[in-house]
Amino acid sequence: MAERSEVLKVVYAAIDEVNESLPADEQVPKDEGTILVDKSGGLDSLVLINLVGEIEDRVEDDFDASITIANEDAMSQENSPFKTVGSLVDYVCKLIEEDDND
């Protein structure tokens, strides 16, 4: 089972990767409170797509777990896992655990 701190490192590494292609004033902060998707704003959709894809690839490489973050479960949850970096880390931990149990 993946430690949350390890998953957080993976997500931050993915943010680093995404930030490499973004201008200085559009960098995604490596902070659990960073808003990803919100009615009043959040990340540009393309940045979010790249971040999610990067996290999925890194989770597979580092944890040997095959996860799809943008799945029906995530989309139907009342409290979206895409709200913040912290909530996304929690959700990725859950997906890795489910993959381990398969």
Add this chain to the structure above:
Amino acid sequence: MTNEIMVITGSSKGIGRYLTEHYTSLGMKVYGCSRGASDFVHENYSHTCLDVTDEVAVGQMFKEIRKTHKRLDVLINNAGIFTINHTLLTPISSVRKILETNVLGTYLFSREAAKLMKKNNYGRIVNFSSLSVPLKLAGESIYAASKAAVVSLAETMARDFASLGITVNTVGPPVVKTEIIKDVSEADIKHLLEQTVLPRFAEPEEVRNVIDFFISPASGMITGQTVYLGGV
């Protein structure tokens, strides 16, 4: 195009097989798939047995490509089911099967391919539609509808993927002499051919000619387009 990485669906027979043989011979690394095995053996070819609507199996295929090459250059969505059957005689099970293979399969492969293509900010996706769409032939209602959806997918995905460096285009062949028409009567084929500007079978090379144009690195400005062979 040497050394490009390509995925071709429905690669074991017909046009898919022809394209697989052709592009591997050019030095491209081709990953093919079909429900059954393929007897094609080539150092540049890898085959996966899967149903194009199986999300898990398709995801696994793309993960293998990602692990090996870290990129994908070309996807040819060739897999499809063809049928001629009057609307009043077509069971819903057939309708579902045609829609799933022709539409869902194209959608799924395009989505997974784009995830990989965007890493390199480059990609070429080619869908297979049909002359049945503009000709609106009797007896092809669900087939034509599924192929119209494929055109619509390409036109819309072209916009979704534009900022990722990925183009999405569609080729609409007329009748090509392959296994896909083996159960179609001669009268139906004759009727279909008579509706076209150039009333003859298309050769696989003529279909490939359009694909070559779409997948050329020089075709970065060509996206959301459909070319119908045979004329409409």
